Amino acid sequence: MTMFLRNNWYMAAWSSDIAPTTVLARRICGQAMVIFRTSAGVLAALEDRCIHRGMPLSQGGECEGEIIRCPYHGLEFAASGICTKVPGQDFIPVGAKLISFPVVERDSMIWIWVGDADKADPGKIASYPYHSDSAWVWSKDCLEVDANWMLLSDNLMDLSHLQYVHRNTIGGNPLEDAQAKLSATRDGDRVLVARWLLDMDAPAFHKQVCGFTGKVDRWQEIEFRPGLIQFYSGATDAGTGAYEGKREGGMHIRHLHALTPETETRTRYFFSVAHNFRIADETLTGKMHRLAVATFLEDQALLQAQQKRLSENPERAFLDIRNDIGTIHARRIVAELSAAERGPG
Secondary structure (H helix, E strand, O other): OOOOOOOOEEEEEEHHHOOOOOEEEEEEOOEEEEEEEOOOOOEEEEEOOOOOOOOOOOOOOEEEOOEEEOOOOOOEEEOOOEEEEOOOOOOOOOOOEOOEOOEEEEOOEEEEEOOOHHHOOHHHOOOOHHHOOOOOEEEEEEEEEOOOHHHHHHHHHOHHHHHHHOOOOOOOOHHHHOOOEEEEEEEOOEEEEEEEEEEEEOOHHHHHHHOOOOEEEEEEEEEEEOOEEEEEEEEEEOOOOOOOOOOOOOEEEEEEEEEEEEEOOEEEEEEEEEEOOOOOOHHHHHHHHHHHHHHHHHHHHHHHHHHHHHHHOOOOOOOOOHHHHHHHHHHHHHHHHHHHHHOOO
């Protein structure tokens, strides 16, 4: 298993999860934290432990105005973590401050940096315009998976499992899928994977939502960053030029997968599904969301079983095969960044 990568932006919540006065508990890379929004709309992420007697602020803590109040003895803290009030005394002890974490809200998502605050660069958070572009409609959800975050990453980087794990939902023909054209390249701390299934039968779902009647050309493009995977899939009628770059019409879907490690064996998995066809059809949007959830629940069951077996002998090595090319790049990036973070020795 991998060590935590702390100097990294992780998704902590959807923007809609945190309204003013909301107190939200999260754990990221083993660190318990409390997230809240002040009445002025300022987001704060603080350690979830009062400096007085160690009470979790998320266990009944109250947001009022610009502060959060400890539910045990009433100490109050600003969004910066600085203690602003100690009931029963006029002075506040020197150094009375909670650890605070950099937090950024962007594209309907809330991101938190748990490592060295001086290295927290918001410019490293990937843009995701499909949550705000009126040409797309999207839905969102979150699952908690009892498995290491890199097992979820492996699952998303190698889509050859679709035909086996998801045969009852989105899977296609295993024989046809084995013919997929596959490429993977590394670009700094990113990995780009492309899979093409050319002149293949359209899966049942594609036929239902886009009316394909013959063969199609399908693409599956994956972009990996530690903690975030973007997935672009689509299809057009076979031979109409998709492989050469002509992707007009047809079916286009964008998936966002944010993988946030809570512990070594538990991951909070945020995902959204966006599409740019039949966007006014709320029934279709609901159907696509339910299909995505059903699919990811199939992954959840598999990954949790995998984690249990791996925990019995965590030092045993994996066997790599052709379809692992993107996964191998991704794991190398995380290993390199983790090693650099730990430093010599």
